[in-house]
Amino acid sequence: MLRRLWMPHPERTARRTSDRDPMRRLCAEGGGVMTFGQAAAGSSRGSRPAPDAPCPCGSGTSFAQCCGPMLAGASAPTPERLMRSRYTAFCLRDAAYLRDTWHPGTRPETLELDPGLAWMGLEIIDADADERRGVVEFRARWREGADAGVLHERSRFVHQGDRWWYLDGQVS
Numbered sequence: 001m002l003r004r005l006w007m008p009h010p011e012r013t014a015r016r017t018s019d020r021d022p023m024r025r026l027c028a029e030g031g032g033v034m035t036f037g038q039a040a041a042g043s044s045r046g047s048r049p050a051p052d053a054p055c056p057c058g059s060g061t062s063f064a065q066c067c068g069p070m071l072a073g074a075s076a077p078t079p080e081r082l083m084r085s086r087y088t089a090f091c092l093r094d095a096a097y098l099r100d101t102w103h104p105g106t107r108p109e110t111l112e113l114d115p116g117l118a119w120m121g122l123e124i125i126d127a128d129a130d131e132r133r134g135v136v137e138f139r140a141r142w143r144e145g146a147d148a149g150v151l152h153e154r155s156r157f158v159h160q161g162d163r164w165w166y167l168d169g170q171v172s
């Protein structure tokens with residue numbers, strides 16, 4: 001069920017048998033498997049909106065005032081801001097940022113991005129954090145061809161080494 005939500009097409013579900021994490025196929029790039037070796041080659045940073053364009057995460061502020069600085073290397077001040085910036089990274093197909101903000105203990109060795117999957121909107125339902133741990137519950141609307149749906153996840157974050165990391169998520 002968890003994987004079906006991330007992978008709406010049955011044939012993709014069948015192809016996912018070796019995947020360990022539902023986030024691996026959240027967004028799309030180029031129709032094939034993109035490894036981090038390819039990411040390091042330079043095309044993984046994705047596109048960028050104009051600085052004054054509305055941020056893709058739906059915060060209501062501009063990209064330059066919201067997720068832009070984090071995608072450019074700034075640390076996210078809270079788990080919610082990290083969650084938002086990761087959603088934006090999926091929208092912009094920035095696989096390198098997704099890997100860089102994924103805790104080394106749980107992140108996949110490779111990240112596959114699906115070219116047909118578009119993310120249509122993010123809604124933060126709940127966010128809570130102390131100094132070391134954070135949880136962000138969200139809904140993200142997706143569309144792929146004629147299919148559309150909503151991903152509902154509670155993501156866990158951990159603060160280590162003076163920064164927040166995405167740890168894992170539970171889909172409901």
Ligand SMILES: [Zn+2]
Nearest residue numbers: 055057066067
């Ligand atoms: Zn944003």
